[in-house]
Amino acid sequence: MADILCHFCYHSNVLKSAIEIVTTLQKAGHKAYFAGGCVRDMILKVEPKDYDIATSARPEEIEAMFEKTIPVGKSFGVIFTHLNGHNFEIATFRSDSGYSDGRRPDAVIFTHAEEDAKRRDFTINGLFYDPITDEIHDFVGGRNDIENKLIRFIGTPHERILEDHLRIIRAIRFKNTLGFGYHPDTYQAIKKHAQLADKVSWERVRDELNKIISCSMAAVAFEDFQDTGVLPYILPELEECKGVAQPAEYHHEGDVWTHLMQSLSSLPKDASLTARWAVIFHDIGKPETFKIAERIRFDNHSSISAEIAEKIMRRLKFPRREIERITWVVKHHFMMLELLKMPLGRQRHWFLNDGFPDLLLLFYADAAGTSPTDLSLFEQVKAAYEECLYHFPEMPKAFLSGEEIMKILALKPGPKIGEITKSLIEKQLSHEIKSREEAIKWLKII
16 A cells, blocks of 8 residues: 555645546546656655546547546547546556657557556656555556656667657756656766757747756756756757856856856745746856956846847747846846946836846845855845835836826927936935925926
8 A cells, every 4th residue: 555645635626636537437447547747746745736647448438427628639548627626637548659750659559557657758757546545556667766766767768768859858857856866877868869859849948947947956957958968959058158267356166157057056946937047047148258358358248148048038939028027137137236326216216127026136146156255235235125115115106197297398299208207206216206296396397
């Protein structure tokens, strides 16, 4: 007996619903188990994000048993089922035949649990669990690998990678998100087939990288990408930072790559995805701007880094809003001293920008990732920012609308109105203007 369920809230709605699906399938005479990642997580005593179910029932039989189903992957034996407000993937046991596109099987053959386990990627993802009998079904040695903290391809690594090239990146992701190590055969296979990473769709690469960069071992994962030879095929611009010298008087930690990794490692666990990508990208323009004058210099590297970051994120198919936010943070990461010299109103206008919390995190990571570390400038900016939030928790509304400004000054619509409104808000933020009446008076004399 596995005694797995005792570690979880049996009355959790999603778990209860998943067990209900398994029960329904089993009562109809089919084998049905929890499958894959959720079993791995349950063994690790981690609450699964979702529960996938594998069964001997055919897709048509699954559809007949459940009221709300979506046949999205029916040709591959996959039916999505909606129950009690949750979505579940129910897949018929299958073996796959041929992967000519390096992603999807050319054909599937419905089979039994053992064959289904053997066509999966890693041993730790090839486990089945029966929540009714509390039994684990392990046909691939996955439980031992979980106990030994090993990432190991099922069967022949070469074959698993040729079936789906994304498995190269997934191996690095699982190793670092779980804090595991590689089985030697898996590690060698990744290195041997590293070039196949450039055949994976950019959307799939992006999704994996987002999961990787969000984990506490993100810097180690990027070291793994570089060490295995995968990095030039997914982020060549980051690979170029390896070995690029920095001025020794300011950067005892070493080259640009080392600085980026140390900066990434310094971020708090709850740092946003925006802040994490901004840290990776903030000095990615240094190889292009490297020059030697009185010392090593990287003039205008912030703007160049933002341009390179935008190019990378467009390639990776990031949403437009995320591209804009991240590039804004990267572009302005070198302006801490400038911020402190600004007039109070303008400074607070910056502080109340939606992206400033991420910019502040980058300020911190940039300083913390430098040796010797000096956080004094960051602390000054942070104190000024907190003072601003004390007086203005959010951006205030201008005392006068654009229409009112045009009427008072007899102006037509145009950029000038926006400039005046911005100046008015800055005066409000610095407490130079405290009322609508004072705003009108100021407007008449500018």
